[in-house]
Amino acid sequence: xxxxxxxxxxxxxxxxxxxxxxxxxxxxxxxxxxxxxxxxxxxxxxxxxxxxxxxxxxxxxxxxxxxxxxxxxxxxxxxxxxxxxxxxxxxxxxxxxxxxxxxxxxxxxxxxxxxxxxxxxxxxxxxxxxxxxxxxxxxxxxxxxxxxxxxxxxxxxxxxxxxxxxxxxxxxxxxxxxxxxxxxxxxxxxxxxxxxxxxxxxxxxxxxxxxxxxxxxxxxxxxxxxxxxxxxxxxxxxxxxxxxxxxxxxxxxxxxxxxxxxxxxxxxxxx
Amino acid sequence: xxxxxxxxxxxxxxxxxxxxxxxxxxxxxxxxxxxxxxxxxxxxxxxxxxxxxxxxxxxxxxxxxxxxxxxxxxxxxxxxxxxxxxxxxxxxxxxxxxxxxxxxxxxxxxxxxxxxxxxxxxxxxxxxxxxxxxxxxxxxxxxxxxxxxxxxxxxxxxxxxxxxxxxxxxxxxxxxxxxxx
Numbered sequence: 001x002x003x004x005x006x007x008x009x010x011x012x013x014x015x016x017x018x019x020x021x022x023x024x025x026x027x028x029x030x031x032x033x034x035x036x037x038x039x040x041x042x043x044x045x046x047x048x049x050x051x052x053x054x055x056x057x058x059x060x061x062x063x064x065x066x067x068x069x070x071x072x073x074x075x076x077x078x079x080x081x082x083x084x085x086x087x088x089x090x091x092x093x094x095x096x097x098x099x100x101x102x103x104x105x106x107x108x109x110x111x112x113x114x115x116x117x118x119x120x121x122x123x124x125x126x127x128x129x130x131x132x133x134x135x136x137x138x139x140x141x142x143x144x145x146x147x148x149x150x151x152x153x154x155x156x157x158x159x160x161x162x163x164x165x166x167x168x169x170x171x172x173x174x175x176x177x178x179x180x181x182x183x184x185x186x187x188x189x190x191x192x193x194x195x196x197x198x199x200x201x202x203x204x205x206x207x208x209x210x211x212x213x214x215x216x217x218x219x220x221x222x223x224x225x226x227x228x229x230x231x232x233x234x235x236x237x238x239x240x241x242x243x244x245x246x247x248x249x250x251x252x253x254x255x256x257x258x259x260x261x262x263x264x265x266x267x268x269x270x271x
Numbered sequence: 272x273x274x275x276x277x278x279x280x281x282x283x284x285x286x287x288x289x290x291x292x293x294x295x296x297x298x299x300x301x302x303x304x305x306x307x308x309x310x311x312x313x314x315x316x317x318x319x320x321x322x323x324x325x326x327x328x329x330x331x332x333x334x335x336x337x338x339x340x341x342x343x344x345x346x347x348x349x350x351x352x353x354x355x356x357x358x359x360x361x362x363x364x365x366x367x368x369x370x371x372x373x374x375x376x377x378x379x380x381x382x383x384x385x386x387x388x389x390x391x392x393x394x395x396x397x398x399x400x401x402x403x404x405x406x407x408x409x410x411x412x413x414x415x416x417x418x419x420x421x422x423x424x425x426x427x428x429x430x431x432x433x434x435x436x437x438x439x440x441x442x443x444x445x446x447x448x449x450x451x452x
Contacts, residue, residue, distance in 0.1 A: 209296030209309035222407040
């Protein structure tokens with residue numbers, strides 16, 4: 001089958017039709033079937049299973065065009081590689097969107113964007129904001145248009161429950177009591193933060209230029225399309241403040257942030 | 272690079288760069304080295320005057336007019352040193368011993384002496400130049416990484432292992448585990 005995700009045409013074929021539903025679960029949010037079979041990348045999944053001899057199992061194989069990406073006995077493991085590679089490919093090549101590795105939520109008609117690498121606590125902070133009433137846009141990518149607005153990339157949140165290096169579990173935003181955003185939002189504030197136990201939340205405001213570098217450092221197609229990246233980021237930093245600092249527990253930051261954005265404590269956010 | 276009397280005339284590099292002007296700062300992306308620079312207002316002002324014809328002395332005078340504030344020659348030299356280090360100038364700009372009577376250390380072609388630095392620190396903050404540089408991330412560096420016991424590719428394709436983890440192969444499987452000492 002061929003599909004389109006954020007303007008990127010991708011094909012996927014599977015030797016076992018029974019595995020297709022599991023493949024579809026791994027596609028990026030908002031994907032749509034494509035009418036044309038012409039694609040820019042083709043994934044091929046060869047499901048292993050029982051071999052022809054007793055006690056022998058065949059490996060599951062994943063190819064991206066002609067390159068083998070994975071060869072493993074567990075199908076789930078191969079599907080994770082498929083999902084990761086596909087996600088990165090879409091983020092890197094989307095023609096009309098700029099993907100920034102960041103969490104994003106909506107609050108009173110504006111987006112809060114949280115750039116950061118893994119283990120900086122993005123998902124924890126996103127989940128805490130959602131529980132406080134923000135609408136969920138993503139825990140992985142802030143997807144920006146040319147005007148610097150944030151579009152949804154509402155995949156299930158990847159939460160590491162027992163520690164930073166534990167395998168993540170997926171939760172839909174609805175199971176957290178929240179809801180996903182659907183309309184693009186202008187950015188209200190960008191928070192560049194990293195979790196540190198017992199840290200006090202005392203962010204400093206970056207200059208627009210420093211804020212632009214902070215965003216570019218987390219921009220997926222920064223090297224492939226630097227001119228477009230800078231043009232979009234310039235739209236963001238010319239309108240929204242960029243704050244940077246260490247933070248402690250997410251709930252404390254959320255309380256301070258809500259108070260600062262609202263001017264009062266405890267009100268719920270709206271799109 | 273110098274004028275007829277040998278005084279340095281810095282020249283800004285333009286080839287292979289993407290330049291975006293913000294309200295007061297300048298963003299520069301080096302397409303050859305995949306580095307991005309932020310020039311603060313003072314550094315940006317110096318860079319604009321690097322036209323291959325303006326000496327440092329003339330630059331100081333013009334900057335004082337532009338900024339309506341005294342400008343220390345050491346600040347301009349500091350800006351040129353930072354711009355040169357960031358590869359935003361063509362050629363090398365060497366400070367002569369008769370440039371403004373500043374002290375010069377051997378091998379210090381654009382750095383600051385302690386006296387110069389103290390003078391700069393006492394100057395208006397607006398006249399202290401700063402060029403901030405980051406390396407633009409490759410696509411895979413910008414995404415979430417694989418944690419403990421998550422699959423990885425020892426060949427380096429796909430999502431990398433998170434910091435402090437290494438891609439360890441055992442038979443047909445490669446997983447991320449804490450690195451050894």
